[in-house]
Amino acid sequence: MKPVTLRASTFERRLCPGSVQAESGLPDLPDEGGVAESGKKIHNALRMYFSRTVEDVNDIAVVCELNERETIVTKWFVSRAEVILIKHGGMLKYYPELKLDETDDGISGTADFVALCNDGTWQLFDWKSGWGRQITAELNLQLRVYALKVAEKFGCLEIDAHLFAAGNDPADSAFSSCHYGPDEITESRKEIYAIRDACFMPKAPRLPLPDRCKYCKANGNPERCKESFKTPKAFTAIQKRITPAMSLRLKKMYVAFKLAEKAQQGFKQWLKEAMRNQPEAIPWATFSKPKERRVITDADRAFSIGIAEQWFTQEEFVRECVNIKIPSIEKLAKRIKKQDEVEEKLTEAGVLKSEAMQPSIELVKED
Ligand code: SF4
Numbered sequence: 001m002k003p004v005t006l007r008a009s010t011f012e013r014r015l016c017p018g019s020v021q022a023e024s025g026l027p028d029l030p031d032e033g034g035v036a037e038s039g040k041k042i043h044n045a046l047r048m049y050f051s052r053t054v055e056d057v058n059d060i061a062v063v064c065e066l067n068e069r070e071t072i073v074t075k076w077f078v079s080r081a082e083v084i085l086i087k088h089g090g091m092l093k094y095y096p097e098l099k100l101d102e103t104d105d106g107i108s109g110t111a112d113f114v115a116l117c118n119d120g121t122w123q124l125f126d127w128k129s130g131w132g133r134q135i136t137a138e139l140n141l142q143l144r145v146y147a148l149k150v151a152e153k154f155g156c157l158e159i160d161a162h163l164f165a166a167g168n169d170p171a172d173s174a175f176s177s178c179h180y181g182p183d184e185i186t187e188s189r190k191e192i193y194a195i196r197d198a199c200f201m202p203k204a205p206r207l208p209l210p211d212r213c214k215y216c217k218a219n220g221n222p223e224r225c226k227e228s229f230k231t232p233k234a235f236t237a238i239q240k241r242i243t244p245a246m247s248l249r250l251k252k253m254y255v256a257f258k259l260a261e262k263a264q265q266g267f268k269q270w271l272k273e274a275m276r277n278q279p280e281a282i283p284w285a286t287f288s289k290p291k292e293r294r295v296i297t298d299a300d301r302a303f304s305i306g307i308a309e310q311w312f313t314q315e316e317f318v319r320e321c322v323n324i325k326i327p328s329i330e331k332l333a334k335r336i337k338k339q340d341e342v343e344e345k346l347t348e349a350g351v352l353k354s355e356a357m358q359p360s361i362e363l364v365k366e367d
Contacts, residue, residue, distance in 0.1 A: 005102045006196055008109025008145035013212055014195050015141070017204035022218035022225045029217055035130050041066055042129040043097075043112065045074045050081070050096040050113050073129055073166040080164060080175055081113070081125055089118030100149035106196060111146040122156045128165035137163035138178040141195075144188045147180045157182050271361060287359040294326045294343070298351040302329070305349055311338055326352070 004024070006014060013019050031037055045057075045064040054060050057078055061071040085091055093116040102108040113125040126143050137143055140163050147159050158181050165174040180188065198204060206227040218224035242250070275282050296302045306312055311333035326346075330339040346352035 004106075006107045006199065008100070008107065008111075008142050008149070011141045011145050011192070011195065013216055014199050016207040016209070016212055016216070017195075017198040017201060018206035018225070019212075019216050019218065020199045021204060022206065022221075023216060026217040026221070026224070029215070038067075038070055039129045042070050042073055042077075043127060045070070046077060046113065046127055047096040049074070049078055050094060050115075052094075070129075076166065076173075077127055077129075077164050081162070084123060084160075084162060084177075085115060085117060088121050088123060091115045092118050098150070100146065100153060103152070105193070107145060107149065107192070109142075109146060109149060111150060114150055116154075122150065122154065122159045124150055124159050124161045126161070126163050128163065130166070136174065136176040136178070137161050138176070141192075144180075145192055148185060148188045148192055151180070151185050157185070159185075268361065275361070284364050285361050286364050288362045290359045291357045292354045293357050294352060294354055296326065296346065296352055301349060301351045302346055305345060305351070306333075306342075309333075309338065309341070309345065310336065311342065 004020065006020070010019075041064050045060045045066055048054050048060050048064065049057060054063065057071075057075050060066075061074065064070075066074060095114040096112070098111045098114045100109045100111060111124060112127045115123045115125075117123060124143070124146055126137075126140070126146065143161050143163055147161050150156070150159055158179065160177060160179055162177045163174065167173040206225055208225075208227045213219045213228045216225070216228065219228040221228070271282070271285070272287075275285060275287065306329055307314065311329060326343065330342050333339045333342050343352065
């Protein structure tokens with residue numbers, strides 16, 4: 001097969017090596033719900049901000065015609081990125097929408113934003129403006145490709161890579177970072193070149209996975225790929241325009257799912273009872289180790305203690321903690337190496353308690 005240039009943005013899909021051949025010449029997938037269009041607007045706004053063309057995000061929102069969600073996501077990404085850049089002494093050089101051309105490697109891409117900071121560090125950012133939960137920076141293959149290409153382009157040995165994912169709401173958002181040093185860059189190079197080479201094997205196999213096939217142009221095209229994961233008909237119906245008859249069917253499905261959820265809960269409850277009363281009859285299941293949940297009982301008091309102990313400033317708290325939860329406070333306190341005292345001090349003040357969680361059912365491993 002004649003080699004083509006592999007785009008960094010398609011690398012997650014290339015874990016199915018046959019996808020290059022299967023997708024060849026096919027048109028792009030339709031923009032379901034305008035997600036791609038919305039993403040383009042947010043990326044454009046961020047490019048404008050980080051090229052320092054316009055500095056006021058409200059002005060950018062007007063120029064780029066951002067809707068409310070797009071404005072929130074843009075502001076969110078800008079403020080988080082600024083915190084990172086300031087921590088590294090501000091920007092010395094900056095490259096929004098940095099083109100990373102194909103070299104001998106046959107791989108190209110456009111990194112959302114790269115900056116060389118005054119403390120000599122390189123900061124690489126990838127904006128995921130779409131909906132849905134995202135994986136962390138460390139596990140993101142696309143980011144790894146950018147890190148490798150940036151390292152090669154500028155000859156840098158170390159890069160901090162950040163993945164900003166907006167998600168559906170604050171609970172789904174993910175702002176994660178990882179560090180690429182010389183060893184990680186060398187490992188990434190090996191991994192990325194191995195994926196590339198597999199794609200160009202004469203009979204590259206198809207390796208379907210729901211999340212992978214969802215974004216593949218060959219999905220649902222049996223002439224190109226018989227292995228692709230198909231979306232059950234019931235759900236493809238949801239993506240079309242909803243007619244009144246369909247609306248009634250959706251209601252029935254919704255009610256059926258609710259009943260199934262209830263039945264599942266009832267069944268689990270019954271099974272737990274049976275496991276307690278007659279454990280010998282259910283040798284294939286066991287209880288998981290009981291876990292504990294830490295709950296803050298007085299949020300105002302916990303907040304005041306955190307301010308007094310300098311675990312965080314009010315501004316940091318508002319920015320980092322959507323809800324007052326122990327892991328978020330510990331994360332903030334970690335920066336001044338005080339994370340170990342958080343639990344102790346809040347327990348002492350009587351604003352933290354531990355609740356035992358219900359044990360869940362685990363399947364017994366078969367030998
Ligand atoms: S649809 Fe799935 S299995 Fe088929 S080529 Fe695409 S990614 Fe591979």
